[in-house]
Amino acid sequence: MLYGIASAATALLLAGLLTGLLRVPALRLGIVDRRRSRPVPLLGGAAVVLATCLVAVAGDWTRLAPLGTGVMRLLTAGGCVAALGLAADVWRIKTRLPAVGTAVAAACVVPYDETGVPGGVLAVGWITAVALAFRGLDHVDGGAGAVGAVTAFGVGACAAVEVLDGPAALLSALAAALAGFLLRGWPSAPVGLGACGSLFTGFMLAAAAVFTRAGYGLAPSAAVLFALFAVPVADAVLVVVSRRLARRPLGRRGPDHLGHRLRRLGLTPQGTAVLLGAGAFGGGLAGVSVHAGWTGAAAAAWVAGVLAVVVGGLLRVPVYGPRGPRRRPGRALPGPQRGGERRTGPQRGAERRMGPQPGAEQRAGRRAERPAAGAIRPPRRAAPQVGAPLRVRNR
Secondary structure (H helix, E strand, O other): OHHHHHHHHHHHHHHHHHHHHHHHHHHHHOOEEEOOOOEEEOOHHHHHHHHHHHHHHHHHHOOOOOOOHHHHHHHHHHHHHHHHHHHHHHHOOOOHHHHHHHHHHHHHHOOHHHHHHHHHHHHHHHHHHHHHHHHHHOOOOOHHHHHHHHHHHHHHHHHHHOOOHHHHHHHHHHHHHHHHHHHHHOOOOOOOOHHHHHHHHHHHHHHHHHHHHOOOOHHHHHHHHHHHOHHHHHHHHHHHHHHHHOOOOOOOOOOOOHHHHHHHOOOOHHHHHHHHHHHHHHHHHHHHHHHHOOOOOHHHHHHHHHHHHHHHHHOOOOOOOOOOOOOOOOOEOOOOOOOOOOOEHHHHHHHHHHOOOOOHHHHHHHHHHOOOOOOOOOOOOOOOOOOOOOOOOOO
16 A cells, blocks of 8 residues: 555656656657647647656565566556657658558557457457547547546556456556656646657556456456446547538548537647546546446436537537638739739838828839830920029128
8 A cells, every 4th residue: 555655656757747747848859749830749748648657667666566477468568559650750751651550559568368259359449449539539638637636547547357467567657657757747838748758657557457357258348348437438429420421531630529510619738638538527427436336337328418418519610621821021912902913011011101102003014104115205304493693701
């Protein structure tokens, strides 16, 4: 008990410290994401990964909190997924490569002897989908961190019910590390999780949940897993449906996630993160209740009904509206202009300061009055000189 508290406190402080230290290198190396016209460094996820792995490995090495062979394999696979996500943050690789790498890592950790081959294939798809859904939540400041921390507590509670000390210790370290990240990554976030932290968080949580539910029936396990990951599932469903309705490619980014739509409804960044965390808490509570046998599968059905109403309502929020033309210096503004010409932004500013200038018709008339080249021009009349009496000063 005392070691669990000490390890959680260590992970929290270490993640907060590393998040602050890695912020400056991320800005200098250009590992950033543009959010509301401001650069957000993306090495916060690396801090979460380092803090979680260091605390978990230290507990297993000292035998104070042994993880076991299966959990160590899970942690190793999660580290590989985090490395792949870091490569995606640095070199901006396409989403297909992280998705394939996550699926391969998931195939290496699924307990096929308990789930069977068909159940194992479904588990691999579930782990990959949840990891990618957490990456989608990271488009909003503090969204993935808040949802991940709350979900980690829920999955850890399910592991504690099954008396699985290794997964419970690992998930408590992950939850504390995400809380430490939120100390520096709280909206408006100076640091983001990035693909490194979001893929690692989603992969570890989904794989630990599958490891905890191994041996149970397919339908009850599906109900528990859906309730535990209600917010990531709702965000993924909302994005897929909205892009299909708008005939947009699924891989094309856009402001169509849960957090974006809540911000369009007038919520602040802090309120959006808190609301997403509250939704994760409600779904996690229902999932833990069903897993522990306190309630039936009807609790998961209630969660599904609430999410259906939320997704249906948020689909009505316009997010793909047309954008107006951007004004750039030295470029002509579209549309008809005064005087029959296109004028640039600086020219319009000069007109506002100096008043209206002669239009194209007046300038054309002046050019027509000028004699052609080689023509004999009339002599200019000399201006009359007016004489004035001279005064001579006698000295």
